[in-house]
Amino acid sequence: MILVFVGVGGCTGVPALAQPHGDSVAVCQRAADKLERLVPEWLDLVVEFKAESRNRSVMALAEEHRQGRVRVSFQHHCQREWGTHQAIFVCFSGSVTALGLALCMQKDTNPHGWEYRP
Numbered sequence: 001m002i003l004v005f006v007g008v009g010g011c012t013g014v015p016a017l018a019q020p021h022g023d024s025v026a027v028c029q030r031a032a033d034k035l036e037r038l039v040p041e042w043l044d045l046v047v048e049f050k051a052e053s054r055n056r057s058v059m060a061l062a063e064e065h066r067q068g069r070v071r072v073s074f075q076h077h078c079q080r081e082w083g084t085h086q087a088i089f090v091c092f093s094g095s096v097t098a099l100g101l102a103l104c105m106q107k108d109t110n111p112h113g114w115e116y117r118p
Contacts, residue, residue, distance in 0.1 A: 031089050035101070038098050042101050061074070076118075
């Protein structure tokens with residue numbers, strides 16, 4: 001059986017969003033907004049599947065969220081890491097669900113092994 005996820009909140013409009021560095025501020029802001037809203041749900045998925053040790057970035061984002069600073073911290077992180085990890089930030093910015101955020105961690109949108117380090 002092959003499962004295909006269509007329209008479940010993965011990356012949408014990546015080519016339109018993946019503009020040169022001039023768009024990094026807008027993409028990082030959208031991604032931070034999405035993370036601020038979806039990190040609790042994403043953390044719930046990680047905990048449900050007992051995958052905390054394999055999802056250090058989610059755990060770090062959840063701690064930032066708990067402290068009320070995920071939006072600002074992620075925007076700084078995104079700008080700092082834009083040159084290497086643009087694809088995953090664009091994917092995050094287009095996600096509408098926690099599953100969409102998790103799918104952004106796949107090799108095609110995370111080719112350089114992004115990890116969140118505030």
